[in-house]
Amino acid sequence: MRILFCILVIISSNISAQEDTLLVLREKEHPVIPVGVDKFRVPVSSRSVTAGGENSWNYTQYADYDPLETEINYPVLAGVGGIFLGSGIAVHIYQRNAWWKDQRQAFHFVNDSYYALGIDKIGHFYAGSLLAHAFSSGLEAGNINSEDAAIYGSLASFLFELYVEIEDGYGPDWGFSPGDATGDFLGAAYTLGQYYVPYLKNFIPRFSYIPSNELLEGKHRGGNMIDDYEGQKYWLSFRVKNLLPDNLSQYWPSFLMLSAGMGVKDLDGSGGGTREFYIALDIDAEEIPLYGKGWQFLKNTLNYIHFPMPGIRVSPDAAFFVFCF
Numbered sequence: 001m002r003i004l005f006c007i008l009v010i011i012s013s014n015i016s017a018q019e020d021t022l023l024v025l026r027e028k029e030h031p032v033i034p035v036g037v038d039k040f041r042v043p044v045s046s047r048s049v050t051a052g053g054e055n056s057w058n059y060t061q062y063a064d065y066d067p068l069e070t071e072i073n074y075p076v077l078a079g080v081g082g083i084f085l086g087s088g089i090a091v092h093i094y095q096r097n098a099w100w101k102d103q104r105q106a107f108h109f110v111n112d113s114y115y116a117l118g119i120d121k122i123g124h125f126y127a128g129s130l131l132a133h134a135f136s137s138g139l140e141a142g143n144i145n146s147e148d149a150a151i152y153g154s155l156a157s158f159l160f161e162l163y164v165e166i167e168d169g170y171g172p173d174w175g176f177s178p179g180d181a182t183g184d185f186l187g188a189a190y191t192l193g194q195y196y197v198p199y200l201k202n203f204i205p206r207f208s209y210i211p212s213n214e215l216l217e218g219k220h221r222g223g224n225m226i227d228d229y230e231g232q233k234y235w236l237s238f239r240v241k242n243l244l245p246d247n248l249s250q251y252w253p254s255f256l257m258l259s260a261g262m263g264v265k266d267l268d269g270s271g272g273g274t275r276e277f278y279i280a281l282d283i284d285a286e287e288i289p290l291y292g293k294g295w296q297f298l299k300n301t302l303n304y305i306h307f308p309m310p311g312i313r314v315s316p317d318a319a320f321f322v323f324c325f
Helices: 002-018 074-100 119-141 146-168 178-196 198-202 293-302
Strands: 040-050 056-065 203-209 232-238 256-265 274-283 309-315 319-324
Touching: 074 119, 119 146, 119 178, 119 203, 119 232, 119 256, 119 293, 146 178, 178 198, 198 203, 203 256, 232 274, 274 319
Parallel strands: none
Antiparallel strands: 040 056, 203 232, 232 256, 256 274, 274 309, 309 319
């Protein structure tokens, strides 16, 4: 890529050179001049010079510039990497103690699409998206360019989730779930897709959680928040103002979003239970008037959480909630 870029610029510069405009420029012409393998001389200032009568020309000063050079902040990148590594190790230890410790057997696959009525697959999508956001934001904090950060962040998210799925493949009560891995991949890909298709930023996956009674009473089979599906709800939030026609959008507050959510109750682990569907108001944290890279990261991260707002349960039985969470 670097060589191709250099060749293209050198070719365009040679065309300019043939017109004798490298040192003294005709009006409105400011060519890029190669001065090395991958560095160029670009215009940084210009002034008009008169040499008597009506004869005049523009004179431009140049400075050396490497368009492919990135000033990576290695201390910040190392610090962020250390945080991610430590967090990954902590998650590994937690999950190992919860599921994998002293229970390993031959690697195997499992079809578990039924046991949590699909909410676990939505959870894998959400986790893949959230991790991609975290990894890419960390890379950007180290001055990695946005596109590379989005690509490598999404890749890191999927690979970490894939590692967890492979570990599950050795568990006697679990197994490698293609459905889980698909959710992981789609979640990471969705965050990457939001970079290339900004319109997708109008649709944000969100999460809310209140521990179930079974978990609080110590009766939950898994005994941990990750498997406490009856306490979890997953939402898709809509930036309504951006989606409405212009004549209606002007009346909708930019901070107010609308979310559609799903939860489950009475799971038996064999496909039995009840899905619950909700519609609720939500808040767009990006509208909070705080600015700067740190604040922007915080606001983007808060947008992965559903805010307690008025809402209704539409199925299986209708109900209104002052705070639907």
